[in-house]
Amino acid sequence: MNLRAIWAIYYVEMARTARTVMQSVLSPVISTSLYFVVFGGAIGSRIPEIEGVSYGAFIVPGLIMLMLLMQSTMNASFGIYFPKFVGTVYELLSAPVSYVEIVIGFVGAAATKSIILGIIILATASLFVPIRIEHPFVMVLFLVLTSVSFSLLGFILGIWAKGFEQLQIVPMLIITPLAFLGGTFYSINMLPPFWQTATLFNPVVYLVSGFRWSFYGLADVAVGASLAATALFLAICVAIVAWIFKTGYRLKN
Amino acid sequence: MSTEPIIAVSRLSKTYDTGFKALSNINLEVRPGEIFALLGPNGAGKTTLISIICGIVNPSSGTVTAGGHDIITDFRAARSQIGLVPQELAITPFESVWNTVSFSRGLFGKPRDDAYLETMLKQLSLWDKKDSNLMTLSGGMKRRVMIAKALSHEPRILFLDEPTAGVDVELRREMWDVVRTLQASGVTIILTTHYIEEAELMADRIGVINKGAIILVEEKAELIRKLGRKQLTLHLQKPLDAIPPSLAKHRLELVEDGTVLHYTYDTQGERTGITALLADLGDADIRFRDLETKESSLEDIFVDLVRNG
Numbered sequence A: 001m002n003l004r005a006i007w008a009i010y011y012v013e014m015a016r017t018a019r020t021v022m023q024s025v026l027s028p029v030i031s032t033s034l035y036f037v038v039f040g041g042a043i044g045s046r047i048p049e050i051e052g053v054s055y056g057a058f059i060v061p062g063l064i065m066l067m068l069l070m071q072s073t074m075n076a077s078f079g080i081y082f083p084k085f086v087g088t089v090y091e092l093l094s095a096p097v098s099y100v101e102i103v104i105g106f107v108g109a110a111a112t113k114s115i116i117l118g119i120i121i122l123a124t125a126s127l128f129v130p131i132r133i134e135h136p137f138v139m140v141l142f143l144v145l146t147s148v149s150f151s152l153l154g155f156i157l158g159i160w161a162k163g164f165e166q167l168q169i170v171p172m173l174i175i176t177p178l179a180f181l182g183g184t185f186y187s188i189n190m191l192p193p194f195w196q197t198a199t200l201f202n203p204v205v206y207l208v209s210g211f212r213w214s215f216y217g218l219a220d221v222a223v224g225a226s227l228a229a230t231a232l233f234l235a236i237c238v239a240i241v242a243w244i245f246k247t248g249y250r251l252k253n
Numbered sequence B: 001m002s003t004e005p006i007i008a009v010s011r012l013s014k015t016y017d018t019g020f021k022a023l024s025n026i027n028l029e030v031r032p033g034e035i036f037a038l039l040g041p042n043g044a045g046k047t048t049l050i051s052i053i054c055g056i057v058n059p060s061s062g063t064v065t066a067g068g069h070d071i072i073t074d075f076r077a078a079r080s081q082i083g084l085v086p087q088e089l090a091i092t093p094f095e096s097v098w099n100t101v102s103f104s105r106g107l108f109g110k111p112r113d114d115a116y117l118e119t120m121l122k123q124l125s126l127w128d129k130k131d132s133n134l135m136t137l138s139g140g141m142k143r144r145v146m147i148a149k150a151l152s153h154e155p156r157i158l159f160l161d162e163p164t165a166g167v168d169v170e171l172r173r174e175m176w177d178v179v180r181t182l183q184a185s186g187v188t189i190i191l192t193t194h195y196i197e198e199a200e201l202m203a204d205r206i207g208v209i210n211k212g213a214i215i216l217v218e219e220k221a222e223l224i225r226k227l228g229r230k231q232l233t234l235h236l237q238k239p240l241d242a243i244p245p246s247l248a249k250h251r252l253e254l255v256e257d258g259t260v261l262h263y264t265y266d267t268q269g270e271r272t273g274i275t276a277l278l279a280d281l282g283d284a285d286i287r288f289r290d291l292e293t294k295e296s297s298l299e300d301i302f303v304d305l306v307r308n309g
């Protein structure tokens, strides 16, 4: 293992965040706060409690997930797309680093940012609504698994993307709808039966459900199923990344 | 020379995804400590060859070793010896010179060594810019930063893909000095250039590549000697309308309104034919005011080679 190389990549990526701290941290915090003002305060006050949890508190895990998915994907995709764009990727390819090390560096940094962000949002949320965490260990597990999986997804996206539009289109067109339809703002039990079944094909449902269970012990799907689905998603991303590096897809001619 | 080659390319071919065959059956050995110049017209395959050796492009077939290590099966050992300055300028905006150079060193797995980086940046006249944002540097400075990045991990082998393209005369001289200093410290240097005089000045050996094939590898001095032609120019006292038939066998060229005769001969030939020519000129009663000889440059040789190769 070229640990120094991993550290070098990780460090530069984290430094990039520090430079752009406004957009990396402040903007998600502000948008989350807005969600709370609107959904938690204004609208939420007219929505009855869901299984004993106030609506404002109910949406906290979903909101954190929403931000994690978006930020992990965007951060990691930008991290690897940028060197491709400016041409400095030649250095990564010509350095004595294995693909695993490159991935650990980029994905590790993106996931770290997401986790920090998740914690900041949680802290922000606790200013608005009372929050309890029944299963902190599981909560951290979901936080980490989700951040890593979606950072991997972002990494794949960044390698695949041929332009900045493509880089933005996936989070906009895929992640956002999946997250909104994944039970972020509601329990899927509130849906008509057909949609309850259809939703089960949405991977985000498992993430949100599992994550919410770690807070309030409420789950749309069994926690075991949530964990399994998350692990499966992670495994698929790992497999795609392995394939990308094996073939040099969009990295090497 | 019996020393092991530091770079050994064997039966290397590359066909790009587009179906374009950029390299065909390249065999090449670079000796430790030498400056090897790779010459060839645009699109000849120089960058492709370098990119394969450095791990940026996948070979289609054939093998390459660097310092005795296979570039694929033993890529860590191979790559850690190589520094690359690519043809295209590529820098990370918003990064400082110091940080980008430190990053490169770390990426190559070397422990931090501020003293070394300082010496190197000073050598490249970049020390006073060490905290500058890369975006604020001039083109020539950026190119030097690229060199600094390549040298940051103390490579034994340095690839310079057109290091002096778009660089002013003074800076070019500076770069030549840097290259010589590096060679003196034992670094092997492989460079490409379109400035033939640069190769003539710097290289120990020269390889010429054209349309994806190596057409020649030779010691520079040997190359000039072997392929060198000399031209004898005779300035005539009276202009000629045509070359007299008695001189036809010398294959002369009459130029400048009949006032100048050109005679080209091979320095390697058993005899140059000059004595016979001068005698025949005397017989034909052609007198000259002045005469000079000129040796063909590497540039002439190169143009000849590529045209006929």
Ligand SMILES: Nc1ncnc2c1ncn2[C@@H]1O[C@H](COP(=O)(O)OP(=O)(O)OP(=O)(O)O)[C@@H](O)[C@H]1O
Residues within 6 Å of the ligand: A253, B016, B017, B018, B020, B022, B040, B041, B042, B043, B044, B045, B046, B047, B048, B049, B087
């Ligand atoms: N990624 C690619 N896909 C397809 N063809 C390519 C690719 N890269 C290079 N080529 C082709 O391969 C040939 C060799 O290119 P290369 O860049 O190696 O030439 P070069 O000798 O470095 O030329 P120059 O002096 O202009 O830098 C060219 O015809 C080029 O068009």
Ligand SMILES: [Mg+2]
Residues within 6 Å of the ligand: B046, B047, B048, B087, B161
């Ligand atoms: Mg080139």
